[in-house]
Amino acid sequence: xxxxxxxxxxxxxxxxxxxxxxxxxxxxxxxxxxxxxxxxxxxxxxxxxxxxxxxxxxxxxxxxxxxxxxxxxxxxxxxxx
Amino acid sequence: xxxxxxxxxxxxxxxxxxxxxxxxxxxxxxxxxxxxxxxxxxxxxxxxxxxxxxxxxxxxxxxxxxxxxxxxxxxxxxxxxxxxxxxxxxxxxxxxxxxxxxxxxxxxxxxxxxxxxxxxxxxxxxxxxxxxxxxxxxxxxxxxxxxxxxxxxxxxxxxxxxxxxxxxxxxxxxxxxxxxxxxxxxxxxxxxxxxxxxxxxxxxxxxxxxxxxxxxxxxxxxxxxxxxxxxxxxxxxxxxxxxxxxxxxxxxxxxxxxxxxxxxxxxxxxxxxxxxxxx
Numbered sequence: 218x219x220x221x222x223x224x225x226x227x228x229x230x231x232x233x234x235x236x237x238x239x240x241x242x243x244x245x246x247x248x249x250x251x252x253x254x255x256x257x258x259x260x261x262x263x264x265x266x267x268x269x270x271x272x273x274x275x276x277x278x279x280x281x282x283x284x285x286x287x288x289x290x291x292x293x294x295x296x297x298x
Numbered sequence: 299x300x301x302x303x304x305x306x307x308x309x310x311x312x313x314x315x316x317x318x319x320x321x322x323x324x325x326x327x328x329x330x331x332x333x334x335x336x337x338x339x340x341x342x343x344x345x346x347x348x349x350x351x352x353x354x355x356x357x358x359x360x361x362x363x364x365x366x367x368x369x370x371x372x373x374x375x376x377x378x379x380x381x382x383x384x385x386x387x388x389x390x391x392x393x394x395x396x397x398x399x400x401x402x403x404x405x406x407x408x409x410x411x412x413x414x415x416x417x418x419x420x421x422x423x424x425x426x427x428x429x430x431x432x433x434x435x436x437x438x439x440x441x442x443x444x445x446x447x448x449x450x451x452x453x454x455x456x457x458x459x460x461x462x463x464x465x466x467x468x469x470x471x472x473x474x475x476x477x478x479x480x481x482x483x484x485x486x487x488x489x490x491x492x493x494x495x496x497x498x499x500x501x502x503x504x505x506x507x508x509x510x511x512x513x514x515x516x517x518x519x520x521x522x523x524x525x526x527x528x529x530x531x532x533x534x535x536x537x538x539x540x541x542x543x544x545x546x547x548x549x550x551x552x553x554x555x556x557x558x559x560x561x562x563x564x565x566x567x568x569x570x571x572x573x574x575x576x577x
Contacts, residue, residue, distance in 0.1 A: 275566075278559045282516075285523035292530050297339070 233291040240287025247280035318546040321436045341440045359463045427561035433459030434553020462525040471514035474568045482575040528552030
């Protein structure tokens with residue numbers, strides 16, 4: 218392995234790590250807020266727990282979309298190119 | 299929760315769980331060697347005529363699309379006669395479609411468009427959920443080999459889900475995009491539809507156009523990322539533990555749980571995109 222190839226591998230690994238790490242910040246904050254609000258609502262109205270859990274999972278799945286994008290980008294950097 | 303399982307139900311569930319265990323035993327006994335070579339790559343067939351992107355096809359996507367359509371048609375023919383006291387298959391279908399119908403009824407304000415939008419949404423929902431669930435059962439998959447050929451993996455990976463191909467998802471999202479604008483033209487008339495791009499002020503036109511184009515792209519990428527990312531993640535994590543117990547659980551989570559949620563979200567967003575334009 219010459220130096221150019223080594224530098225390319227280094228760039229790939231650093232890039233994939235940064236893509237996944239920075240990309241996970243937004244979904245983390247978003248899902249945390251969704252979960253906190255859902256817990257608050259459940260504590261206030263325990264008889265609505267079933268409905269609230271379904272809606273919470275749906276909102277989580279939408280909030281984690283950008284995290285999933287960065288996962289795909291990280292896989293593409295590591296495996297495809 | 300009170301479950302009343304008949305004998306045939308228990309046999310059916312037993313076959314599924316027994317299948318997972320049998321696949322695990324098969325992998326351990328045969329000493330399956332996993333390589334990270336072909337992960338994320340697709341079997342692409344070059345047609346004998348023409349050049350460029352339109353002359354290449356992805357054979358596995360086409361085959362599995364027809365398999366999914368065949369499964370749905372088979373399901374539909376099995377519950378031909380709708381009875382007042384529903385059987386098992388009929389009540390499964392009815393509860394699924396009832397849920398989608400309630401979603402459409404809640405978000406579409408014009409009465410005469412509820413039925414056609416329900417038809418679109420239910421077709422999308424059934425197709426996406428069946429193809430996602432297919433991706434949770436161990437089966438046959440294909441990867442391009444080093445020398446230009448194709449290697450088939452049997453039972454070491456799940457069945458190929460057609461929704462893990464971006465072309466498929468873009469086609470579905472583009473269909474929703476076209477249908478939403480067709481409905482918008484029919485409801486508002488051509489003049490008012492064109493005028494809606496210049497709201498609130500005329501120089502917002504490029505931003506409105508970009509906003510419309512971004513809809514189908516994010517719609518498609520959301521489903522693609524979840525299914526494809528889940529499949530690759532299950533492969534890589536399965537490689538770490540040498541296929542010990544973990545892959546079956548991961549396939550179950552990514553295929554059944556996330557697959558069902560993503561199918562529901564795809565449907566809800568399609569309904570929202572269509573109904574937001576015919577207000």
